[in-house]
Amino acid sequence: MNAEPWTALEFEARLRAVPEAHYHHRHPFNLRMHRGELSPEEIRRWILNRFHYQRNIPIKDALILAKLETPELRRIWIRRIQDHDGRRAGEGGIERWLRLGEAAGLDRKVLLSGEGVLPGVRFAVEGYVNLCRLGTPLEAVAASLTELFAPDLMRTRIDAFERHYTWLDPAGLQYFRSRISQGRQDSGEALGLVIEWARGRADQERALAALSRKCDVLWALLDAVDQAS
Template structure:
């Protein structure tokens, strides 16, 4: 019988997780075009409407992680994510919709949500419900890469899309400092509780999977060509 492979050190595992930045959706052609000022109003509205479907499922996937997590101190801290989203985050996203010219009704009834977005987001929630809690936590580590990307988005939108109402940026302005704190906490969880090589590799794979989920959403939005302007 072959000897079990040695576990990675904390620094090696951290490096493997950070390396998944190469798969993050900031490199997707749609986001590259969006940040360069190359998207029309219909494309931006489609992105906002489809991202709503992701936003409104975040509390459900976070609740699934908490339900499976055996550590009370982690459950208590993870609850902050649900509180952020349900006590302001979703309202801020609706304000973003208004800022780009979407009515609250058309966001809430999800008439613009594409099937590719539904498949990707529903699969992500199912992943967090059925996989070990640590893999669900590791999948959330896209937050390692998101603060800079969100800051770049706000700057790009203000520079290139002056038709978007400024108060629509509240979600990003509020989320950036929170996600910086969350990412440090989540990274420490994974580095601490992924003790075997198998757990470590599953955690890296979970983060890679989450990057694929985000890119699948953009594939759908990009292929659709956006909403009528």
């Protein structure tokens, strides 16, 4: 016998509860970062490895875009690719992350080369890209809902860097600042789509599972960086 679907309010509460419990804002590495306990070497290692995730964001979004069947939906989602790739050279989230690396003393050529990216990070990022490649549109969009918690994490991170890591050029923090408003917009749009699409209990549970898996990806990425420290 099929279970009754949750109401929209119940489903939203369950979606929000997944990153509340499992998002990487609770990871020991992030907690140490925000307490100011990381060395410059650890900060640079995190920036370098996280860049491997950043550069794959527009790739996974292009895979999602290809699954969307209407111009209205594609117009919503294509903005995400533009936000990361920029509308022209020298703009966008990837460029801002490269500038964060430079502010921390990393050569952008090293970041772009992929040298030094940990195997665990590669494996985690590949898992997320494949989720978006092979999953349903519902699952792929639901996985992006970790962004519900991104704005608060960005505020915490900016405060931590300005307070504890004064050796890093503050101009490099623009990526975090830009993600406060972008994350709020992106997560609001995605949340509306997931609630609209997941009408049956089975689809609702698939969405929750995809979001949980995305949390696992982010957690595994930090596990690899933390263990390398």
